[in-house]
Amino acid sequence: MTSVLAVSGSLRDGSTNSAVLRTAAAVAPEGVTVREFGGLAALPHFSPDDDREPLPEAVAALREAIGAADAVLFCTPEYAGALPGSFKNLLDWTIGGGEMYGKPVAWLNVSSAAAPTGGAGAHDSLRTVLGYAGTSIAEDACARIPLSRQDVGEDGLVGDPAAREAIARSLAALAAAADEHRDEWTDVR
Template sequence: MRHCVTVVLLVSGSTRVGSTNSTALRTVRAVAPDGVEARWYGGLAELPAFVPDAAEPAHPAVLDLRRQLAAADAVLFCTPEYAGTLPGSLKNLLDWTVGTGDLYGKPVAWLTVVATGRGTGATAALASVLGYLGADVDEAICARLPLSRTDIGEDGLVASPEFRAGAADVVRRLVGHRRSFDNGRIDDGIR
């Protein structure tokens, strides 16, 4: 019997070394439930600036992004907020998916790790852009799991049991949403 594994691509909106957003997603990778392979996307800083009429073949970093998105069953973002919106590097990544439909219909969620009252500009912008891209976002899956540097253990991962449980729950719900979507497609005779 073949074991079915769901691949969730983890995308941090931060290029900063030591980012709590990246730490949160690395922790997600460590606590991913059985049957889930959480893959780290590490090419954000290598992506060239999006140019709509850039000649093909695309830059190797863009081809790698497309390959990783195509291989993923779902995507989980975690991003800081810069100047009240998404960091330019994450918006650039999203711009590279506009013409190719890489996120169209793909189950997507996000984690917000800043304290309540902060980060709403980034999440609102992310929701808006993902809507334009046709991503399958269920905002009820998205979560705010505040994280401080004191929550990070010596291994570089979040040590807080509450955070770890919350992060695992987000992944479980995202995978469940993806499977419900697939079952609906099967039931509708689309597959």
């Protein structure tokens, strides 16, 4: 069984990014579980002075969730050409704990076709931060799946069959990277 932590970079009600991650949980291949992290809004502003025991409860929950997962899947909007501040704050809290080190990660980009850069600024920033965190980016699992709010049904899931298939493919590629990573670590021990 491979566990994937799904982290949305959006705090917006009705977020397309969050809907994609809920859809990932719904279309997960057999043997893959997806757990959504819902604590983005509860995280305090990052300060290195506070990155010590006892950690704020929301930070401890974030680090525990990352540590328990075999891989992490991100889906974030772009604000002002980069990552949303609250999402960057979440990423800042992951650096000091080390739970992300070596962990397979990927992201889905759902910026609509009308977005001027297609979310490229956010994902360039995300790639930079994930590099500092020492993650293992599963390139085959990163995908651009342009969607709009109209693509999200009343059930909060993406209904378009092609988009659901693309989400499932990305999730399967991330799970494969996690399995390979687990095998590599097993061989080292």
